[in-house]
Amino acid sequence: MPRARSSSGLAPAPEQLQGHGWRQFLHPEDDQGVMPLRYQTLETGEPFESECRLRNGQTGTYRWFLARGMPVRDDTGQITKWFGTNTDIQEQKRIEEALRQSQERIRALIDSNIIGITTAEVEGEVLVEANDAWLHMSGYTREDVRSRTLTRARITPPEQAPLFERALQEVTTRGQHTPIEAELVCKDGSRLPVLVGGVLFQDRPRQMVGFALDNSARKELEQRKDDFIGMASHELRTPLTALKLQTTLLARQLAKQGTQASAPALSRQETVDLDALLREIAGTMQQSHPSHRILVQGAVRASLLGDRDRLGQVITNLLENAIKYAPDAQTVEIDLSASEDAVTIRVRDHGLGIPREQREKIFERFYRAADPKQRVIPGLGMGLYIVAEIVKRYGGTITVDSEVGKGSTFTVTLPLMRDARPRKARHARHLSR
Numbered sequence: 001m002p003r004a005r006s007s008s009g010l011a012p013a014p015e016q017l018q019g020h021g022w023r024q025f026l027h028p029e030d031d032q033g034v035m036p037l038r039y040q041t042l043e044t045g046e047p048f049e050s051e052c053r054l055r056n057g058q059t060g061t062y063r064w065f066l067a068r069g070m071p072v073r074d075d076t077g078q079i080t081k082w083f084g085t086n087t088d089i090q091e092q093k094r095i096e097e098a099l100r101q102s103q104e105r106i107r108a109l110i111d112s113n114i115i116g117i118t119t120a121e122v123e124g125e126v127l128v129e130a131n132d133a134w135l136h137m138s139g140y141t142r143e144d145v146r147s148r149t150l151t152r153a154r155i156t157p158p159e160q161a162p163l164f165e166r167a168l169q170e171v172t173t174r175g176q177h178t179p180i181e182a183e184l185v186c187k188d189g190s191r192l193p194v195l196v197g198g199v200l201f202q203d204r205p206r207q208m209v210g211f212a213l214d215n216s217a218r219k220e221l222e223q224r225k226d227d228f229i230g231m232a233s234h235e236l237r238t239p240l241t242a243l244k245l246q247t248t249l250l251a252r253q254l255a256k257q258g259t260q261a262s263a264p265a266l267s268r269q270e271t272v273d274l275d276a277l278l279r280e281i282a283g284t285m286q287q288s289h290p291s292h293r294i295l296v297q298g299a300v301r302a303s304l305l306g307d308r309d310r311l312g313q314v315i316t317n318l319l320e321n322a323i324k325y326a327p328d329a330q331t332v333e334i335d336l337s338a339s340e341d342a343v344t345i346r347v348r349d350h351g352l353g354i355p356r357e358q359r360e361k362i363f364e365r366f367y368r369a370a371d372p373k374q375r376v377i378p379g380l381g382m383g384l385y386i387v388a389e390i391v392k393r394y395g396g397t398i399t400v401d402s403e404v405g406k407g408s409t410f411t412v413t414l415p416l417m418r419d420a421r422p423r424k425a426r427h428a429r430h431l432s433r
């Protein structure tokens, strides 16, 4: 509680103001702010009020005071004396400072725009404030917020109403709610997966501060995994698929090693005649895919030291995709060429094509295009990932060029190494044009 001290106490009486006695207690930094005002009010006869630090004569420490001066006048209106009080406001000053610092911290958090932050009125269920991060993620404008039209019903999906009602109940009883995975209905009608939490921060009217984190990357990954598991279990349930896979593997091994089937070597280094390998794969694929004509053009006239199976897998996967994702096309082309220090293999199809925004992602593990036309075509989203990994191990690059509805061209370049050893872990670049 502020304590009022009479003028006879520590602080000097206002009539002593002009004297030196009082001034010696004033903090030097406050002198300039306080003294001119006091001289002025003495002249004008106005009451005055100012905050200043005064020194305790005994301990030598300063405390904040609210100094007030009131003129006392006689019947004719003449000032006969001044009545002054000095109220200790040290504690109030401390609280004000703490509040200011805490507000500054909150403001910094809101302005940092790392997460979306909103303020909503609990009763009307309407948003009354949102920071830039939230506006950016939702597409709404500051004007939309100001117009108080962003109600819960508008910005959350109807089927998630029970989820939000439970959260609201929790806020009412606990003062906050456990973060929930929900969706935000954006201005353009799209839905953004978000992680949201809320804290009750004011009682009348009840207001809630909410935070929203863009959760779409995690959701997409989860979706991909679910799709993969769904597709994999489907594939495994089809006995024919498994059988076909096994026979192909067996046939390849037998052909390679005479009739002697042996356990496959884990890692092989051999001189691989690329032209022969490519033509062999094209031939085998042609037999199993009579729907398309596989045309091989050019030659690399070079051998690579490496693993024949792995190099073969690069071509097989690209060819399989070229056929699979071009169901209405008749041909698939492989172009081979070489320069002094690299070989280039191009696999071109005339199929569905790949939208620009997906051209990086198709090389990621489990990624499958979202387009319904492509979704009906079975796959695990692993083929191109494996291709990119192998190419990376050889120090090569893979790029894709595509036009939606027209087709795609995958270009693989593999360096021809003088020391003929595959270089390890040089990064392949997935460039898209």
Ligand code: ADP
Pocket (backbone or CB within 6 Å): 321, 322, 325, 326, 349, 351, 352, 353, 354, 362, 363, 367, 368, 369, 370, 374, 378, 379, 380, 381, 382, 383, 384, 385, 408
């Ligand atoms: P999968 O074919 O098993 O789904 P991939 O890793 O081989 O997996 O390919 C990833 C995705 O890239 C595919 O789901 C498909 O959407 C797209 N894709 C790959 N190759 C082609 C192609 N030649 N034409 C069109 N889309 C392709």
